[in-house]
Amino acid sequence: MNGTAKRDFKLLIVDDSNIVRRRIERSQEFEELRLVGTAGNGAEALELFSRTDPDVVTMDLTMPEMDGIECIGHMVAMKPSVRILVISALADKATAVEAMERGANGFLNKPFTDRQLNEAIAELLR
């Protein structure tokens, strides 16, 4: 943004499986990403979102309480500049397009490799 100083990005990980949450947290290799919270469902995610004001969110789609698609809509409404990477096992294109339309910035299919995850995040931060 301004000058050469590296900007810090606050990261929020949303997934109903804590294995996946830990996996994302450990596999991402970006120094500028600082984890501010993890959530296991949409409602919790929104609560954390409004409290921690993250810049980057990884988002599962099928979750209890509130699904990811709805959650994306709320987040983008709260903070239009947020960058959201959807990480979902739902492989159908309609879901992906729907998520993008709601304001997601990237899409990654589960299962994913570390490399795919990092490439997707790099694309998101660009």
Place this chain on the structure above:
Amino acid sequence: MTAAGNWGSRYILAIGIGAALAVAMGAALLMGFRLATQLHADIGSLQTASALQAYPIEVGRELDSLREHLEVRAYEGNARAALGESVRHFDENFRALQAADHGDAARLDRINTQWRRFHALIDPVIGFHAEPYIDSDTAGTILSQAGRAQFARVRRASLYAAEHAQALRHELAAITGRLQTAASAAAVRLRGLLLGGVLAALVLAAAAAWLLISRSRHERAAREAQERTRDIMRTVREGFFLLDAGHRIGSVWSDALIRMFNREDFAGLSFHDLLKDLVPSETLATAAKYINLLWGERAHENLMKSINPLSQVQIIRENERGVKETRYLQFDFHRVSGPRGIKHVLCSVGDITSSVLLSRELQESQGNANAQLDMLIGMMRTDPVQLVSFLDTADAGLRLINAIMKEPARSDAEFRRKLEGLLRELHSLKGEAAALELHSIAERLHALEDLVGACEARQELSGADFLPLVLKLDEMLAHLRGVREIASRLALTRETPAPAAHDPLATTLETMAAQLARDHGKRWRFDASGLAGVPPRYAQTVKDCLIQMLRNSAVHGIETPQLRRSRAKSEIGRVSVAFRRGEGGYELLFEDDGAGIAPETVKEAALRKHLITESEAAAMDSRAAMALIFRPGLSTAAGVSMDAGRGVGMDVVARCIRAAGGRIGVSTNPGKFTRFKITLPATDDSDSAVA
């Protein structure tokens, strides 16, 4: 594009030059006109001046002529009139010259002064009207007094003329000379202007010609480029077109689209209309959103490619012969950017039918290969003796099925009895195949069961309904022959059957128990004891029955871990089998600590299946109700799976036991356990074996 821009600026330059030249030419023409006007006036003055030049001398000569007339006493009236005429002409012309020429006012003034003096002398001469002569007898005709006075005036005037006429003429000649010089200078200027005008016109013509030529060249180049584009679009095998922001197709598209979509009205057609009859409306809606996202520029190309909902679209269309065929189309979208963002979206459409079919074939053959491999692995895991025994059983079972099929049947009820027999045989065969992990055989048997089930659901049955079954049975037999052949090859390669670590029947059941637990999401511990002591005569019966009961435990008996937890039971269930010698024979105990069987549930199921009537149900005590589970056609499972729900199971067990001369009993406590107790009569060989 740059060439066109270049051309545009050159065009503007040429227009500018042309306009400047036209203005210059207009100015030259205007100046020429003014010059010509002045030249005309100068020439008029010149003519007047040169005419005036002759007059002073002329007037002098006329004065002389008048004097001579007077001297010879001739009639002098005409001479005087001519003089008057000349003077009047001079006056007129001089006034004209004064009016026209402003070049040399001083000289004109001098001429005027001189002329006025001359004029003053001449005027009385001209104004003379008396008789100049008188006749006398002595001297003849002599001048009268007035005549003498006239004569004196004429002489004075004549003298003045002789003295000044030449000077006056010179002054006038000087004016003439000056006017001549001015006129010729104006003529030179005019010539120069005309030359300039002609040159400008020539340049203008040249510029116009250049403009025309370069324009036609440019048009030709554009036409050629257009033709080339058209050639490409005609020849290329992919469908190409551009979409605008309103999702409308542009005027340039490739001919391959005609073959793909059987239409030609692409220009201006909306993308929605192109696909509305070809793909489901949900896909179409997703595609529209997708194209909007492309215009949004937010997501990069690779991501957009990965979420393309039209990357493989199945359509049904008529081919050239009017036959409907299924094709697969691949739509690819690329953004076309201009200086002010995205201009169009380029869409390419490819017919990927052959590659889709090929990959499907590949998948199928891979699947077949996997199935064969599965079977091979299953067979290798299976004890060869057991495998051969299964194959024998299967052969016998299928022969029995064949026999059932051949039984003559006429009425619907008879057909239905046949179907029931078929189902029972198939079900028990399937159970054994699954226990031996021969999945390929189990799946085939399951498919066959489905077919029989579909027959059963029909309103009226006839012999024709059994035809597809016969075909499937043939296939099944061929498959079994294949398995047997592989088995015999395996037997050749293996040296000796590996000695069983412990009882083979217990191993089979343990494998099956583990498999069933996995398939149904349940957890239990399986214990078997005494199975090594099963006499050979009962081996098949005991195995068949145990397989069936194990499956019942998996489906109906043991609850899911969550349910068990909520019922305050250990999450891990227990299924135990024990075989032992009893009084006067053998005893087989099968027990699980699952949900048990509620007599009411059994009654309800039997009522649903019309096995008993309402009144019968009401009259039944719980013992009689429990006996219903050994009746054919009863099932309490909600769905149909590989393992239960087809309404055969415990009736097969009961039939087997009875055929072997034994008895079966059940005791249960709903929510706690189910226990089957089977007793079999003693056999001679077993007696000796055990003793």
